[in-house]
Amino acid sequence: MIQVDAQILNVTSNGPFTRITLATPATALGLTAGRFVLAHLGGYLRTPLFPAQLDDEAFQVFVPPDHPAAALQPGAMVNLIGPLGRGFEVNVATRHLLLVAATAHLPPLLPLVRKKPDFATAFTEKPGFSATLLLSAPTAAELYPIRLLPPALEVHIVTADGSAGHGGSIRDLFPDLARWADTVCIADDPAIYPALAEIVRQVRVAPGRRFVQALVVPPIVCGVGACQGCAVETRRGIRLACTDGPVFDLLELS
Amino acid sequence: MTPINLALNHKIGLMLDNPVMPAAGCFGFGTEYSRLVEVEALGAVVVGPVTAGPRQGTTPPRTVPVPGGVLLHTGLANPGLGKIVRRYAHAWAHSPAPVIVHVAGTSPDEAASCCMRLSDIEAVAGIELGLPDAITPDETVAIVRAACAVAYQPLIARLPLDSVGSLCEAAVEAGADALTVATSPRGIAWHAPSEQFISGRLYGPLVLPLALRALRQVAERVSVPLVGCGGVHSTKDARAFLHAGAVAVQVDGAIWRDPGCLAHIARDLAT
Numbered sequence: 001m002i003q004v005d006a007q008i009l010n011v012t013s014n015g016p017f018t019r020i021t022l023a024t025p026a027t028a029l030g031l032t033a034g035r036f037v038l039a040h041l042g043g044y045l046r047t048p049l050f051p052a053q054l055d056d057e058a059f060q061v062f063v064p065p066d067h068p069a070a071a072l073q074p075g076a077m078v079n080l081i082g083p084l085g086r087g088f089e090v091n092v093a094t095r096h097l098l099l100v101a102a103t104a105h106l107p108p109l110l111p112l113v114r115k116k117p118d119f120a121t122a123f124t125e126k127p128g129f130s131a132t133l134l135l136s137a138p139t140a141a142e143l144y145p146i147r148l149l150p151p152a153l154e155v156h157i158v159t160a161d162g163s164a165g166h167g168g169s170i171r172d173l174f175p176d177l178a179r180w181a182d183t184v185c186i187a188d189d190p191a192i193y194p195a196l197a198e199i200v201r202q203v204r205v206a207p208g209r210r211f212v213q214a215l216v217v218p219p220i221v222c223g224v225g226a227c228q229g230c231a232v233e234t235r236r237g238i239r240l241a242c243t244d245g246p247v248f249d250l251l252e253l254s
Numbered sequence: 255m256t257p258i259n260l261a262l263n264h265k266i267g268l269m270l271d272n273p274v275m276p277a278a279g280c281f282g283f284g285t286e287y288s289r290l291v292e293v294e295a296l297g298a299v300v301v302g303p304v305t306a307g308p309r310q311g312t313t314p315p316r317t318v319p320v321p322g323g324v325l326l327h328t329g330l331a332n333p334g335l336g337k338i339v340r341r342y343a344h345a346w347a348h349s350p351a352p353v354i355v356h357v358a359g360t361s362p363d364e365a366a367s368c369c370m371r372l373s374d375i376e377a378v379a380g381i382e383l384g385l386p387d388a389i390t391p392d393e394t395v396a397i398v399r400a401a402c403a404v405a406y407q408p409l410i411a412r413l414p415l416d417s418v419g420s421l422c423e424a425a426v427e428a429g430a431d432a433l434t435v436a437t438s439p440r441g442i443a444w445h446a447p448s449e450q451f452i453s454g455r456l457y458g459p460l461v462l463p464l465a466l467r468a469l470r471q472v473a474e475r476v477s478v479p480l481v482g483c484g485g486v487h488s489t490k491d492a493r494a495f496l497h498a499g500a501v502a503v504q505v506d507g508a509i510w511r512d513p514g515c516l517a518h519i520a521r522d523l524a525t
Contacts (some may be wrong), residue, residue, distance in 0.1 A: 001289045001290065001291075002289070003290050003514060005514060019461075040511065040512070043319070044319065044323050044324055044458055044507075044511065045319055045510065045511070046320055046510070046511065079512070080515070138289055148417070202326065217318055218314065218315060218316075218317065219315075219317040219318070219324075221317055221326065221510050222280075222282075222322060222509070222510045223510075224282065224284040224286040224287060225282060225286050226280060226281055226282030226287060226509075226510075227279070227280060227282075227326065227328070227510060228311060228316070228328040228331040229316050229324075229326050229328065230315040230316075230317065231311065231312070231313075231314040231316050231328075231331070232314060232317075233313065233314055236311055238310050238311060238313075238331065240316070
């Protein structure tokens with residue numbers, strides 16, 4: 001864990017997100033999918049930033065246009081603390097990786113499917129490996145553009161109004177995909193997590209620990225476990241998102 | 255810089271090489287910030303709060319960002335003094351700055367139990383006893399006296415902001431070697447995602463004027479060393495506490511924004 005100033009190299013539009021490139025080697029920061037840095041963006045509390053793409057000399061975050069980081073300009077310096085937290089853990093034996101995300105929550109999952117063999121969580125080039133994304137949005141216009149996703153990634157679309165893909169909820173398609181997968185990584189509105197956990201319990205017999213992992217991001221104050229502010233309720237008691245998470249076993253969440 | 259003794263009349267004293275230290279509740283139990291804070295630049299580190307038994311703390315949500323600060327309600331979450339000592343005493347023994355353990359003084363019995371356990375630990379240079387918000391002067395005397403009766407180390411009483419004037423003399427009369435002024439103020443904030451009010455302590459620069467006022471009140475009434483606490487975010491803020499009568503300063507929420515500020519303020523004050 002270090003505190004470091006990173007220069008903004010680039011700020012571009014990327015579908016519904018603003019893509020920001022920070023000139024700090026992701027490897028130096030030890031970032032992986034689901035781990036994060038706390039950025040000083042002018043507010044009282046630091047803001048968690050999750051990498052969406054990891055490179056040797058920089059990493060990228062995708063944020064909504066109204067996010068404080070979206071106002072950053074190329075050349076500006078941002079103070080970061082990281083890497084923080086426990087990210088997604090995809091076992092090397094994984095062959096069927098299922099990603100589940102609402103478009104607004106998708107970016108932290110993207111490093112799992114980028115072709116970057118330097119990072120332990122990139123699996124797209126492994127023989128026999130296949131990854132599927134169950135991606136949702138209220139309407140087709142609000143979906144993350146499929147052309148920006150890796151071609152090898154199979155994508156199932158769900159829109160609430162039926163304007164693209166399946167009309168309805170990810171709960172409709174999730175059971176079949178959860179049967180197929182041997183690891184599931186979810187980044188979505190935590191309000192839907194109890195329903196997804198119930199489906200997993202119905203379709204899988206004795207799913208292993210961390211078979212289904214979910215990202216939970218409450219406001220994070222210190223990032224190092226000192227303030228006890230980012231508590232998350234689990235079946236084993238209170239845990240902290242900054243040190244025990246922010247990726248938790250979905251079936252452990254209360 | 256001239257060393258500061260926070261316990262002038264105590265048999266072992268509590269000597270600080272620098273007036274700056276983190277506030278309890280902001281720094282963890284001693285190792286959380288070890289890679290981000292130059293502890294050797296500080297006068298002391300205040301760890302905790304601790305209670306005799308484990309406390310799971312408040313049910314989430316615990317944090318509500320508010321304009322210019324944050325409201326936090328953890329409910330004294332900690333694994334209990336026994337576990338804390340087992341996990342952290344080794345780190346305390348190797349700390350380059352004296353370690354002060356903050357005990358939540360919820361009752362005379364609990365305060366005494368914690369202080370007795372800490373008395374055996376050589377790595378603990380001092381004990382800070384946090385007094386609850388709604389406490390009377392008589393209750394203050396009972397808790398502080400119970401703690402002082404068994405504590406080997408110097409004892410600093412931390413006063414709740416709302417009642418420093420009525421409690422400071424009681425704490426000193428009961429044996430406190432020094433006073434920390436003060437615990438962060440309480441407030442409530444609306445937590446929109448869960449549609450409920452959250453009650454908790456407020457952190458941010460606006461706390462500073464409240465804490466300064468409280469410290470001046472206390473400085474007029476007692477003569478023990480005072481530690482200013484609340485809203486310090488810069489060297490200028492820390493100096494304001496020293497001008498108001500404090501001999502040392504605790505930094506609270508600023509650590510979360512910029513862990514490096516602790517050492518910066520400490521170095522600025524040393525020159």
